Amino acid sequence: MLRRNVLGVLSIGLLLVFALNLLLIFYTKRIVQELILGDRQNKLHFAPSELNWTVMDRLSRLEANLQHLKQTMKLATKQSEDGICTLAMVKDEKLYPFPDRAHAKEGGFFKENPHKVLFPDSELFKKWGRDLSEAQQKEAEDLFQKFGYNVYLSDRLPLDRTLPDTRDSRCHWKQYPSQLPSLSVILIFMDEALTVIQRAITSIIQRTPPRLLKEIILVDDFSSHGELKADLDEKIKLYNQKCPGLLKIVRHTERRGLAAARNTGREAATADVVAILDAHIEVNVGWAEPILARIQEDRTVIISPVFDNILFDTFELIKYALAVDGFNWELWCRYDALPKAWVDLHDVTAPVRSPSIMGILAANRLFLEEIGSLDGGMLTYGGENVELSLRVWQCGGKIEVLPCSRVAHLERHHKPYSLDLRIPLKRNALRVAEIWMDEYKDMVYMAWNIPLQNSGIDFGDISSRMAFGRN
Template identity: 80%
Template sequence: MHHLPRRPRVGHAAHCSAVRRLNLWGGKRCLQKRYPSQRPSLSGILIFMDEALSVIQGAITSIINWTPSQLLKEIILVGDFSSNGELKAYLDEIKLYNQESPGLLKIIRHTERKVLAAARDTSREVAMADVVAILDAHVEVNVGWAEPILVQIQKDSTVVVSPVFDNILFDTFKLDKYALAVDRFNWERWCHYDSLPKAWIDLHDVTAPVNPSIMGILASNRLFLGEIGSLDGGMLTYGGENVELRLRVWQCSGRVKVLPCSRVAHLERHHKPYSLDLSIPLKHNATRAAEIWMGEKDMVYMAWNIPLQNSGIDFGDVSSRMALQKKLKCKTFDWYLKNVYPVLKPIHSTAGYGRMKNPLDESVCLDQGAIPGNMIMYYCHQYSSQNVYYHPAGEVYVGPLIAETDIDDCCLTHPGKGEKPTLEPCSKAVKNRLHIHWDFKLGRAVLNRTTKRCLETKRDTSGGYMFALQTCTTQVWTLQYTVGNWGQTNAQ
């Protein structure tokens, strides 16, 4: 029989663990904050698929231990058609928690796999509290996690909030404390951390909410989340649904904030249960969000190296989401870029993009290489180190499409002497008077406008390839996709 704690209060082991974590993240200023006595009620929602029963149990226990009992209306478990035999046999025993708090724990079992976004939507529909906190089941909440969430949403029901994440290592269960940071996303819609904005630092208040940001797990006013369309059930598996929600909230008159005083520790997973290959759902999710919410959708397609026309990506039926956008009178993506996220830069002048190769050997492609500045030819693959973007002004960018206004793309340069081309940050290349402008038409030579030397490749002694900047021969280059009429043979 599995041991299930029946008392919804702190046991000795749980107390020691939480205090250790509290000391680690050093939230003294947060613990000194005082909150109004009247606060909204909370539904804690745990989504799981093939989790270990002990992990789910730990999440439940932490929510009970560290949420004021008068605020915690319910904990809803949503099982997304797990195959784990332990969950099938013993999950219902978790309801022993209800012996001391009747009705506290509810279990929803899907009879077919609905994946993350749809599972989250199911839970929001059955929740009864004022505020829903939609979490993964592999988390443990920390001391005082709920109060900042509830007070923030009580002040403004259109704010969707996220805690600050810490990481629990799966093999040692050691807590890896994460510093407070802003979560950004790039044109591929990957999330990454960035430094805190100066406006927040100037507040001199380490407990102040930070915006804009991205939520992975989130809390929201239950009714507001329903009004703006909840989670997009058309998203596959997971990955990118948080960016889609962020765009929708901001564009449809809400806001997104991260709360420094709300800390949730996320247990990293040794394996991903939903899919071994996430490339298909990630492309689906990225293009789906781009079609609905991003006027600069071409940037997403180019970043993923997907053709702008006849992409072959089935992003599903978006008609209901477009109708929602119209109903809510949502603002444009251009407004979002100017007013919420100005660090994201669109590029409007791309003539061609994709993998770049020449007929000498079409199994190898131009590649950014592992050593900064040292471009190589490498066997063609799908990763972004082989992305190439040609601009009519003459710049050739090599490598991932840079999203941020304060970071440079890598420009192909002719240093002016020697035979070896380099990759340099574009602004640095201009400052150092390197030659970054090239004449190139599809299926023709790549000619530096200043030096009149061509970019070519030749075999080296090891059987690989090396670059040569030399007087043009008959060597020509191709680029995978074209924009507008650049790729047409009669284009000037």
């Protein structure tokens, strides 16, 4: 009874705030319209540019808050119906759609900096941080060099911030079966910023139906940063207090590389479907249902969501256009044009067949195991996605990109964990060529400018992987 009363009060409060925000938006828009018509231009004592900025900024924030309120109300209603845990993270902070505008006082964009600019050539400060003190600049730059993105800003953003819905509007009308497979989400990390990992976890919990989300498995590939030890363990305990047993963590005792870490996550998973993601992501609304419905239709489909980009400096979300995932002769991934067969369908919500995946993927857990999962012999980073893609197509599977599933990916400005990625990339590419590309492997050697004989590159034992090609 007490729980029902609390939920009732919460719902009424949210409805009142929602209605008040609607009235504010209508009133503000009316002022804008009258300004355009010139009715009130002479009555205001500040410049039109200042007025437009103030009004638009207020509108943006109101709309973001409205979106968050709607999501919260929907989530609260659903949770009360299902009787499953919910999270309310960082509720004492405001939600800002534009972090650069929101944190002007701590990392300002629109004020003159009275302090000396310490790092005029740093990419971090090209669009951000004009109002930071010298001590704050040093802290932000140190973190940037350490992680490759703006940890200073990440630590000051809400963990449950609102993202714009980047799906095509026609995705909103898609209907999915009421009964869908269970989902294990695997997050791989190595020396990631703690708040970035927390934001990924929070987005998954808040934007995945609780009845579908069985577990979130964190795989630590031997991180060295102290906050990813006891501090992260403490955060996991707090999550599990609200959602018992939801979060699990597996730690490598030595650095094993991206492919091996993803295999560790798959081996620990217990749900029907595994979504193997980086830990520097934020899933968007409605991301999981298209994946689970498609894999329920065909267990041999390996799924890629559509990526959006989180800018490394401002953390603003940039929408990426729909494309398929391809690769060049160096076996480095790239975006390719949509196939004509898909365009001719005239259905922007339909799955798109793709040659490859970018690395983030979802699959039927047992099918992924049957075809050999990822090649654990890949070192560090790069090439494992192309190797899996070639194997999927040659072992009775297929790869598709789902337009209605969107995941925002934080792309680093630089990767601090490897000074020269070309070394493992080259080595991994030759490994893929030797296993899967037969007479076409010459093209890979040529692309890397490596002699076919006596290359001097040890790509490891490939006998176990060759066995999949013979079966």
